[in-house]
Amino acid sequence: MTTSDEDERRAFERLLDAARREAPPAELREQVLDQLAYRARLERIAAAPSRRRGYRAAAGALVLLAAGVLLVLFALRPAADVPIAAEVSSRSSKPAAGSAAAPRASVAAAPLAVDPCLSPAPASGSEPLIDDFEDGDDAILPLEGRLGFWRWPREIDAPGTAPALIPVPRADASRANRFAQHVKGGQLVDWGATIEFDFRPACYDASKYVGVSFQARGPGRIYFAPRERSVIPIAEGGNCQADCHNPHVTKIELDSTWRTYQVRWTEVRQRGIGKPALDPRQLHSLAFLIRPEDTPYDVWLDDVRFLQH
Numbered sequence: 001m002t003t004s005d006e007d008e009r010r011a012f013e014r015l016l017d018a019a020r021r022e023a024p025p026a027e028l029r030e031q032v033l034d035q036l037a038y039r040a041r042l043e044r045i046a047a048a049p050s051r052r053r054g055y056r057a058a059a060g061a062l063v064l065l066a067a068g069v070l071l072v073l074f075a076l077r078p079a080a081d082v083p084i085a086a087e088v089s090s091r092s093s094k095p096a097a098g099s100a101a102a103p104r105a106s107v108a109a110a111p112l113a114v115d116p117c118l119s120p121a122p123a124s125g126s127e128p129l130i131d132d133f134e135d136g137d138d139a140i141l142p143l144e145g146r147l148g149f150w151r152w153p154r155e156i157d158a159p160g161t162a163p164a165l166i167p168v169p170r171a172d173a174s175r176a177n178r179f180a181q182h183v184k185g186g187q188l189v190d191w192g193a194t195i196e197f198d199f200r201p202a203c204y205d206a207s208k209y210v211g212v213s214f215q216a217r218g219p220g221r222i223y224f225a226p227r228e229r230s231v232i233p234i235a236e237g238g239n240c241q242a243d244c245h246n247p248h249v250t251k252i253e254l255d256s257t258w259r260t261y262q263v264r265w266t267e268v269r270q271r272g273i274g275k276p277a278l279d280p281r282q283l284h285s286l287a288f289l290i291r292p293e294d295t296p297y298d299v300w301l302d303d304v305r306f307l308q309h
Helices: 003-021 026-046 049-076
Strands: 129-131 179-185 193-198 211-217 221-228 250-253 259-264 283-290 297-307
Touching: 179 193, 193 297, 211 221, 221 259, 250 259, 259 297, 283 297
Parallel strands: none
Antiparallel strands: 129 297, 179 297, 193 283, 211 259, 211 297, 221 250, 221 283
C-alpha cells in the first residue's frame, strides 16, 4: 500500500474514532453503524491488489461521508453549558405550535409515542380539590393521580419560555386562606395571556366529576377552558392535526370582589358549527384565557376544584 493510501486510512480511522467518542444521538446511531459495516466491506475489497485503485477512490469518498456524519453529530449534540428549561412549550401559544423543528429527511422517523389515553389516569371522584395554593408552590395537589405545574404564558414571551406561576399572599388573607394566583399585565394585541397547567400524563379522566369550580376576582372577563387532547397539536403532546387550539370555553364576567364560579362540562363550547361536546375522559389541561380585547388585565384566582355530582 502506498504512503498516500496509508495516510488516507489513518485519517479515516481518526474520523471514525472521533465519531465513536461522540456517542451519537439514538436516531443517528444506526447510520454510524452502517458506515462501519461499509468500511469493513471496503477493507475486504482492499485486500485484493487488483482493486487497490478502486479502494483508494472509495476510501476517499467515505472519508468525506464520515466527516459529514461528524458535522451532523456536532450540530445535534446539546451544549453542556446550556440548561434545558422545564415546560418549554406554551399550550395556548400560537408560536409554540410551530416551534418544533421539522424532521431531517436523512434521519429515520422516531417511533410513535404511546397514546396516554390508552391507559388514562382516572379520578375516583372523592378528592375534588385541584389546588388551593396554600403550599406556596407551582404544582397542583397530587390527588387522584393528578400531576401538573402552573404557568403564565403571554404573547410577549418568546416561544417556550412561559414562566412558572407561584402563589402570592392575598390582600384579604386569613389563616385558612393565605395565598392565591395573581397575574397582571398591559395591553396585548395577538392572542393574549393564559393561566394554565397540563395534566401529567396528558390524558386525565375527570368523568367522575361534572365540571370545575374556582374563586376569582378582577375587572373585565376571562374564559375558562378545559382542554382535551384533541385540540392540542401533536408536537405539544396532543393528537390534533387540524383546527388546533380551539378549546371548549365559557365566558366568565369577573367582579372587583371575590366570587365563586361553577362551570359544568355541558356549559363549554368550541367555535364553529356542529362541534362535539367536551369529553372529560381525555383532559390535557385546564386554562383560564385572557384575550387581547380584555387587556390590560389584573386577575386573581384561588381554590380550583372539580365539581362533584
